[in-house]
Amino acid sequence: MSDNPKTPDAHGHKTSSAALILGAIGVVYGDIGTSPLYALKECFLGEHAPALTPDNVMGVLSLVFWSILMVVTLKYLIFIMKADNHGEGGILALFALTHKLTGDKGWLAKFALSAGLLGAALFYSDGIITPAISVLSAVEGLGVIAPKLETFILPTALVILILLFSIQHHGTELIGKFFGPIMCLWFLVLATLGVMNILKYPEILKALNPQYAVHFMQHDPLLSFLSLGAVVLTLTGAEALYADMGHFGRQPIRYAWFSFVMPALLLNYYGQGALLIQNPAAVQNPFYLLAPQWALIPLVILATLATVIASQAVITGAFSLTKQAVQLGFFPRVQIRHTSAKEIGQIYVPIVNWGLLIGVILLVILFKTSSGLAAAYGIAVTGTMVVTTLLAGIVMLKGWHWHWAKVSVLMVVFLVVDLAFFGANLHKIPSGGWLPLAMGVIIFTVLITWRQGKRLMAIRLAEIMPLTTDTAKLRHDITLHASGTAVFMTSNSKAVPNAFLHNIEHNKVLHERVVFLTLEVEDEPYLQVGERIEIQDLGSQFFRVISRYGFMEDPDVPTTLALCARLGLVFDLEKTSFFLSREIAIPTVRPGMALWREHLFSWMGRNAASPMEYFNIPTHRVVDLGCHLDI
Template identity: 50%
Template sequence: MTSGQAAPAAETQLKTRENPHSKGMAPLVLGSIGVVYGDIGTSPLYAMKESLLHVGGVPSASEIIGIVSLLVWSLIFVVTVKYVMLVLRADNQGEGGALSLMALAQKALAKPNRIIMGLGIVGAALFYGDAILTPAVSVLSAVEGLKVAAPGLDPYIVPIALAVIIALYAVQSFGTSLVARFFGPIMSVWFIALALIGLSHIGDAPQILHALNPINGFWFMTSHGIVGFTVLGSVFLAVTGAEALYADMGHFGKRPIQFAWLGFVGPALLLNYLGQGAFALHDPAVLPNLFFLSAPDWARVPLVILATMATIIAGQAVITGAFSLTQQAIQLGLLPRLQIEYTSETEQGQIYLPTVNWLMLIGVVLLVLFFQDSSSLAAAYGIAVTGTMVVTSLLAVVVFAYGWKWGLGLAVAVVTPFLLIDLAYLAANLLKLADGGYLPLVIGGCIVVLMAVWVRGVRLLNTKAAQQNLSLETFIKAMETSSVSRVAGTAMYLTSTPETVPSALLHNLKHNRVLHERNVIVTIRTENTPYVPLAERIDYRELAPGFARIALHYGFLEEPNLVQALIQLRETGVKFDVMSTTFFVGRRRIRSAARSEMPRWQSQLFIKMARHSYDMIDYYRIPANRVVELGTYVTL
């Protein structure tokens, strides 16, 4: 039995999430330019160069035009039509991303579905692979511009990139609010620079405008055999940030994201790719350093600095995305509890997860040390994103068909063209497996295993508890005629199976031989929505004299806080004095059973994850000086 330190004051005020969409259209558009488009905005650094180099030798004029056509129409069809015009409409109370779409699909089917959950897990797991590769390839691409501006610095490219990356992860614990103020203006300057560079070169070879005809891209794909397919894997690098449009929707809203793309970001990227293509037509010798050589001599050093800042922002976007995704996964029961630090007193979405942060840093550093240059890293890039896009398309079919009431036929007809393109990109990127493309799959596979084992282990534990523990209804009836001593005060017992007697209650009765005058069974539920209105937060029921049940409902992006919930409950007339309440928490010690329903390696992995799970008292914000922990052994 242990107790903690001083609790927060009972008068802690209820926090409500500030509506980010109430700040006016202009700030939201500017913010989306800085955060949402950080990843896709840095793709001109490497997408065009890698696509042209994969042709082999010096590409002909028709080949350059064909490749630029593929880049242009990939942006138009995948980003503009699929994501900006269609997928952004599939919002879950304004939120997007793989897990939000999974929750939306589950809601549309009106019942849990393992296939839908499996797709959500795969999409989330692949995002982690992308989140590790993005900072590595982006920062290296930007710093490599020093080779053009100052060739003598070539041996220091990797150390400089590592210094930038380490600094980026080291400052995460301070929060992103201060830095985020500069994201929009910096990325706006970046996109203006992209557009100006592109415009300055289109006149070098006006025939590049033939790339606006999609037939040229189709010709290249159909006339170059396996080479055309290989190049398609590099062309995909131009749209690798498209998934961020959907994942970051909750921060800015779909209309600002749409306005930013259609009116500013999209045109800037199209102009830059057309300009790079024209420059390559004019002087094919510039291909190895196409982007930086396309800038005037006087602008190359400033461009390297600006590109490095842009790639830091791109890296920041996927880091914060990984934090948010992990929080969602924890709330949805896909991962064990991890330490979550809130870095802002006013913005609930600004969080920091130390474990995730440092694991990502280790992964990024190892990638940079192993691959050494952006071209090698680009070979590993793409598989994770294409996999996530395929998952998005499959889940979208369910949402369109059953959530929007389109019917299965219409949903399949609308999504199939996009799914075929996603699968083509995925197949093209799978050709990179031997060149490092296996890395995001290995990372994603490990995450899938961790999530699957955790979900299965928790389900087996809950099933065993429901089978072995006494029914709460039976227990309450037995206590009505029992002579057990009653003590003053309130006892609250946290449990995930409210229909049965919490093990902590049984242990308290067994060892202390007393019951409190008031016994409350508390269960915390996570819903398939990002946020739950305060009016629907609490379900309070009196079960019998001296017994009550509280079910707390939270969205998968919300912070569970027991004290705040009790304050809210008190405002409805149900009196709870936190300082006269004892919170009983069961501390389960899990052991492998001789005959487990899980393979031994899975049960051992689950036990290790459970042991490293973040403390329930801190996670649910329970007053530590009012807690009594009671341990018990459980076999799995």
């Protein structure tokens, strides 16, 4: 995607850029923009929190500033966002790029695969934790307004979250236009509240000096190291800068950060620091106590809207990630609905939506407060950061052909920071950090099992009958011929579909024309029309057609057949029958995967979405044939 979208005239160009910047503020920065609700509070609460002294406040604020500068600004905005896959970002887009560079073989390819899937698994964990902690932290403002309202915090948060997930099937086309203005107002309020309190204690700005961070670390190395586990909460949402690059472009995201978002965040954090130095008792909720009493109710309402928007961005990100996972062969087909006729990227995935909702409700009930959830949050965020750094290093070395010494220096700098944050969160495992790790392991197992299971199935199918030009000789052995065209769908372009074999064995009939159709997904997000279709004439009216798609695109069989006409292979859909193979995996003790993983793969295969709907095949022209296959 271009950083500067082209429009017919200069005025149009400015309008388009402004709209992209506004959209980036509304979507990209929702997560990191709501961190002031809970991040600084967590730095001074908890078992390993430093004492609430002026020196410690200055030290923590210095760490916050330099962490944001190092991780968000330098790492993500300057370096990571350069590692785009034809304009697309995000953990699976980055994996697809590294896969294209490393291939399927070798330790580097295996490492990239494992790292990419682990990062994707942790992103799903983040997708469950973010709505829970964000909405809870906003609604906790009720307790600041009046202590009697504290009993309403939990049920109010649950109602908001249930409503949020319940309206997902409508899409964000209608309400999405309000995201940008609401988040702009939110960041203006953050900056205003911060400035109001900084003016009362201007000395707080001295904490911009890194010496305060160094002094804080030297005074008590262990305690200051553990405090990084809370400081990292100011960086939550950094991955969204990269993941949403395809929607808004690199430059609009950067402009929004440098000119508006980062100043607002820093002013608010430093305002909270000024408040804590003057009134240590405000540590119970320094964000809301920045505001005068009369502003609390509208501030709680605005904060709730901001956290809903932040949650929406994570939810839609999980939908997009699922679509990429299906396209890249890491997840079974699922029902994907498009919620906008204008924006192809606006989708709704029911199974993911309701799965996230169940997870979010369980988290809120289990942990009850934003402070309780903070322990679980850090592990998911820092784990994803480490994975992104490692994959980006492969791109720098293999894709950009940077000198290994230059790459090594950058990797050391970034990994020292990332691993420090990750290590500082490990002590939280017993108190909640186990949750994202457990979810990550489960999701990783599902993703890698599906990929390996599909490969085993492809090997077994190829063993039955390879696809060669000799296959066309079958026509001479079959005496019955049906009019029209038979299209046999197959995921393996080197094997004859089971549906074809069953049709020959049981019906003893061939159509006038037989086409073996394979839809393949490439490691690029989008493909040009000229790159999509490959046709091989096998003789005797047998054809093999391979249709290629990008991992951000929707495979569509009627569109594929229409494109074949350009290469001389014309289809009449009313005279075309589609034969689908439903291979049911039968777990066995033969070499392959562990038996329990084979059972998991078999269960996922049986519950996958119908290929008719997924590939947009006309239902009245489909013949569905199934078979059992030992793996």
